[in-house]
Amino acid sequence: MGMRANALASIAITTVLALALLLTATACVTSTRVCAGQCGPPFQLQVTFRPGTAKQAAVMVMRKCHADPLVIRAGQPYRSHSPGTPGQWTAIIYTTKMPIWARHIPLLTCLHRSPAVTLASWPD
Numbered sequence: 001m002g003m004r005a006n007a008l009a010s011i012a013i014t015t016v017l018a019l020a021l022l023l024t025a026t027a028c029v030t031s032t033r034v035c036a037g038q039c040g041p042p043f044q045l046q047v048t049f050r051p052g053t054a055k056q057a058a059v060m061v062m063r064k065c066h067a068d069p070l071v072i073r074a075g076q077p078y079r080s081h082s083p084g085t086p087g088q089w090t091a092i093i094y095t096t097k098m099p100i101w102a103r104h105i106p107l108l109t110c111l112h113r114s115p116a117v118t119l120a121s122w123p124d
Contacts (some may be wrong), residue, residue, distance in 0.1 A: 004013070010014040020051060026066035027051060033109060036062050037123070038098055038122065038123075038124070041072070041094075041095070041096050041097070042073075042093050042094035042095065043094070043095045043096075043097065043098040043122055044093075044094060044095075044121060044122065044123070045091060045092065045093040045095050045098075045107070045121070045122050046090065046091075046096075046119070046120070046121060046122070046123055047061075047062070047090065047091045047092070047111055047119070047120045048080070048088060048089075048090050048117070048118045048119040048120075049050035049061075049077065049090070049091075049116050049117060049118060050088070050115070050116055050117070050118050051087070051088050053088075053089055053116045055077055055089060057116050058077035058089040058091060058116060059076070059077060061111065061114045061117060062074045062075075062076075062077065062091055062093070064110065064114075065093075065107060065111050066093075068106055068107040068110065069096075070095045070096055070097055070105070070107050071093055071094070071095060071096075071107065072094040072095060072096055073093075073094050074091065074092075074093045074094070075091050075092040075093070075094070076090040076091065077089040077092055078089065078090060078091070088118075093107070095107070095122075098122045108120055
């Protein structure tokens with residue numbers, strides 16, 4: 001009977017180890033977050049300026065709104081080459097959060113107060 005008990009114990013240990021490995025693998029797969037957009041900081045807030053806005057005016061808007069606590073850093077305005085907005089100034093602000101309800105966020109309020117800004121949003 002001793003050999004039979006050893007065989008059963010060996011099978012039980014192997015089964016428990018296999019189950020633990022399977023549960024660990026499953027947990028890794030299910031805990032991995034799949035996202036189609038911005039998954040973690042720094043988040044990119046895209047700021048688009050009106051056509052004809054001078055670069056210096058775009059820089060001033062970025063400096064004025066840079067002091068917000070959400071801001072990690074703000075990039076320099078660059079010429080957009082997107083269809084529909086050729087030659088418009090665009091800039092990226094890197095933030096610590098991408099708030100879901102964006103209505104009352106001081107950073108967006110600051111940007112939208114400027115007549116030079118057309119759009120400020122966190123794209124997908």
